[in-house]
Amino acid sequence: MVTPEGTDGAVLYRDLRHPYVRIVESAGSCLVDSAGKRYIDAVGGAAVNIIGHGVPEITAELARHAASTSFVYSAVLTNPWQEELATKLASITPVDGGKVFFTSGGSEANESAVKLVRQYHLDRGAATKWKIISRVAGYHGNTLAMLGLSGRPTWASRYSPYIASNPRVAASYCYRCPFNSEFPGCGIQCAEDLERVILQEGPETVAGFLVEPVSGTSLAGAVPVPGYYERIQEICRKYDVLLIADEVLTGYGRTGKPFAIQHWDVRPDILTVGKGLGSGYAPIAACVASDRVVDTIRNGTGQFVHGFTYGGMPMACAVGVQVFDYIQQHALFDRAAERGDLLRHRLDALAARERRIGDVRGLGLLQGVEIVRDPITRAPFAPHLNVSKRIVEEAERRGVLLREGTPGPNAGKDGDQIQISPPFVITPEEIDEVVRVLGQSIEAVLGKEQAA
Structure with a gap:
């Protein structure tokens, strides 16, 4: 199944005991390893690849641009590719106005959003507002600050001495409702929990609410009930709290609309996007801020004191432009909705x-x-059985790449979850194969378990 050479070199891998498969080719929805085995990439890497692997238009742009202008430091200079991509991205976001700040990845984009929130409140004379509320089982990145805002204890606990404590509200997770209620009789308590926490913390201290519109890996696609986000927006406006939509995973067409928050009648103050923005061809992400936020800062100090070396670099933005154009030319947002159905x-x-x-x-x-x-x-199955991990490993042996949920709201004790998030170009035949292998893998793992 695996090639041992991948773990014998100088790379520090995440799992030091795992013999990694070495991928040497890719095309469409598939990857090929060094032994010639083909895999359907049913997770798009990590919900990253949306337009498919090996698209010639993108690889040609990479080669062309490398001979032109590869790097410009955006703190002191600008470039036309950054400007073009910002205009294109802002045109499809549900953010009023929309000014784009580029970063290299989703963690950086979310960190930028949090700093923008703080800068906004400082420049409007509300210096006591600094707290960011997030949700249990949310995931917003792997920097220390973003781990502190994520509800993923197994990733954060060992680094707890470095991580600040932040207030959290209940997840919108109907299958295991934290209030033991059912919609619609529940009164959408998971949304009302935001007001409870704001009042508990003190409205004068709460600056923003950071949320994934649809849950990513931690709760594998959990979708809030109708009215949830409309109520969230009402609460945020009532207490002068900025609404930040973390669309790093859910955005750029992943849910069948340009951004997942567009499934509801809501307009966030700040939106972050990553992964699909470069579709795996370049490391790029972005934070998109509303005119309300940007104008307040412009009329205040006029400075956003923040930045990353590779933010807005020409090569990454040029790739982003090509990915955007490819999506539009091939109607891939519509394709994601159709293939998703x-x-x-x-x-x-x-x-x-x-x-x-x-x-x-x-x-x-x-x-x-x-x-x-x-x-x-x-x-659920007992956590020590590692059911989802074993199912994912079995599927890999059968030539399909899936992703296990990591983990649920109670440190993985609430059930085993599997995420499926393939490139938008996946074919109907490949979808059939993915589901067939998933069924076979469940039977291979749990058939043996029940017989034991």
Whole structure:
């Protein structure tokens, strides 16, 4: 299954005991390893690749641009590729006005958003407003600041001496409602929890609310109920709290619309985007701020005291322009919605046959499957069994790359989740293969488990 040479060199891998597969080729929705084995990339790497691997228009632009202008330091200079991509990106975001600050990755984009929130409140004379509220089981990045705002304890706990404590509200997770309620009789308590925490912390101290419109890996595609975000927006406006939509994973068409927050009648003050912005061809992400935020800073100190070396670099932005144009030319946002409907139909059919699938959820080509020991009580498998990890490993052996949820709101004790987030160019035949292998992998892992 694996090639040992990948772990024998000088690379410090995340898992020092895992023999990594060495990928040497890619095209469309597929990767090929050094032994010639083909894999369907049913997670787009990490929900990164959206236009497919090996697109000639993009690789040609990389080569052309490398011979032109590869780097310009955006703190003191600008470049036409940054300006063009900013205009294109702002044109499709649900942010009023929309001014774009480029970074190299999603963690940086979210860090930029938090600093913008603070700068905004300082420049409007509200220096006591500094706290950022996020959600249990949210994930916003791997820097120390973003780990502090993420509800992913298994990633953050060992670094706790360095991480600031931040207030959190309940996740919108209907399958395991934290309030033991059901919609619509619940009164959308998960949204009302935001007002409770704002009042508990003191409205004069709360600056922003950071949220993934649809849950990413931590809750594998959990979608809030109707009215959730409309109520969230009302609460934010009531208490002068900026609404930050973390669309690093969910944005750029992943859910079937340009941005996931557009499934609701909501306009965030700040939006972050990454992953699909460069579709894996260049490391690029961005923070998009509304005129309300930018004008306040412009009329205040006039300075956003922040920056990263590679933010807005010409080569990454030129690739971003090509990715944007390719998406528009091939109507890939619509394709994500269409193929997402097909994937959901196939997963629902699998769930009807496979009793250990407790829940199927998601939007577009961000779908999640929750595996349970008992579908009636929704009782999960014991965490030490590593069920989702073993299913993902079995699927890899069968030539399909999936991603395990890491982890649920109670440090992974609430169930095993599997994320499916392929490139938008995945074919119907490949979708059928992905779902078939998922079913086979569940049976291979849990059939043995039940017989033991």
